[in-house]
Amino acid sequence: MALVVGGAGEAKECPKCKSTRITKDTVRGEIVCMDCGFVIEDNLIDFSQEWREFDGDESGGSRRAGAPISLARHDKGISTELGMGFSDIFKLPPKLRPKFLRLKKWQQRISTATERNLKYALAELKRYTSQLNLSPGVEETAALIYRRAVAKELVRGRSMESVVASALYAACREHGTPRTLDEITEVANIPKREIGRTYRFLSRQLGVRILPTDPADYIPRFASNLKLSGKTVTKANEILARAKELELTSGRGPTGVAAAVLYIAAQLTGEKKTQREVAEVAGVTEVTIRNRYKELVNNLKFRELEEPEKKPVVARVEA
DNA sequence: AAGACGAAAGTGGTTGA
DNA sequence: TCAACAACTTTCGTCTT
Numbered sequence A: 001m002a003l004v005v006g007g008a009g010e011a012k013e014c015p016k017c018k019s020t021r022i023t024k025d026t027v028r029g030e031i032v033c034m035d036c037g038f039v040i041e042d043n044l045i046d047f048s049q050e051w052r053e054f055d056g057d058e059s060g061g062s063r064r065a066g067a068p069i070s071l072a073r074h075d076k077g078i079s080t081e082l083g084m085g086f087s088d089i090f091k092l093p094p095k096l097r098p099k100f101l102r103l104k105k106w107q108q109r110i111s112t113a114t115e116r117n118l119k120y121a122l123a124e125l126k127r128y129t130s131q132l133n134l135s136p137g138v139e140e141t142a143a144l145i146y147r148r149a150v151a152k153e154l155v156r157g158r159s160m161e162s163v164v165a166s167a168l169y170a171a172c173r174e175h176g177t178p179r180t181l182d183e184i185t186e187v188a189n190i191p192k193r194e195i196g197r198t199y200r201f202l203s204r205q206l207g208v209r210i211l212p213t214d215p216a217d218y219i220p221r222f223a224s225n226l227k228l229s230g231k232t233v234t235k236a237n238e239i240l241a242r243a244k245e246l247e248l249t250s251g252r253g254p255t256g257v258a259a260a261v262l263y264i265a266a267q268l269t270g271e272k273k274t275q276r277e278v279a280e281v282a283g284v285t286e287v288t289i290r291n292r293y294k295e296l297v298n299n300l301k302f303r304e305l306e307e308p309e310k311k312p313v314v315a316r317v318e319a
Numbered sequence B: 001a002a003g004a005c006g007a008a009a010g011t012g013g014t015t016g017a
Numbered sequence C: 001t002c003a004a005c006a007a008c009t010t011t012c013g014t015c016t017t
Helices: A087-091 A094-110 A113-131 A136-151 A160-174 A181-188 A192-205 A215-225 A230-245 A254-268 A275-282 A286-299
Strands: A022-025 A030-033 A039-041
Touching (some): A113 A136, A113 A181, A136 A160, A136 A192, A160 A192, A215 A230, A215 A254, A215 A275, A230 A254, A230 A286, A254 A275, A275 A286
Antiparallel strands (some): A022 A030, A030 A039
């Protein structure tokens, strides 16, 4: 964030001691009385221009903006590292080179164990999110959750990976783009029940609300995996909305519901998929789809799916 | 032959005493 | 901590297309 200065309504005198010796602290963004130290204003916003440096001569004074900070980087993306790359060392006179190397080594040693862990954890997180095609926003949220878990010492006694995986699972749900435990298990190589257990623990400890996932959140992704048309997706959402009204979804696994709804929608739009195919992408069994399917069809009236009328009974002419 | 259907037994997780 | 319980899975046989 930009530092300091030039905010609204400049004070002329200190409201506390009436001194007129007032100064702007351009580093902290405060207006301060030089006599009594009273902070007259703080959190000033800098309205002056953001300068960028285009050559080395301007270094110093004008630069304050940098890359946006990110929670997904272990140092939030704002650290300096000594001598990245090989070229730097050759800019130094030979006498100073050993000193440079010593400093570099010390910089690496100085980072604390927790910082190193954090670095490793966030690297893992990065790997998971990229393999699962998740947005940077989800990654950020997961990183935030992980940091909070670390701050509360919730990682103790648990594997770091399982906490990262759980944080990611939670973040996905928070963003309305849930992934199943199976999918996360896949990339993280951690037993499903462990992720689930850690997730519940985290959400309890961190006060993250646990809302049951909405089957609707799964529909678009499953549909695209099945190469279903937008029309089918719309249909599926309609069916789901009706099912919700009749409470046919509560207590049921959301993935199973999403799968069954898609299966029915695909039939109605003539893009028929087998139960096997739908079960595959939804990570449930065909039996589950059948059960949901049965409940839905029995309770909602699908004109299109009702038993085709028995052929009008044609009186058979008795011989 | 492949898909759909359903019964029965088993599994892991939640809940309430 | 334990038992009861619902949801889901696995397995397998039968029916339908």
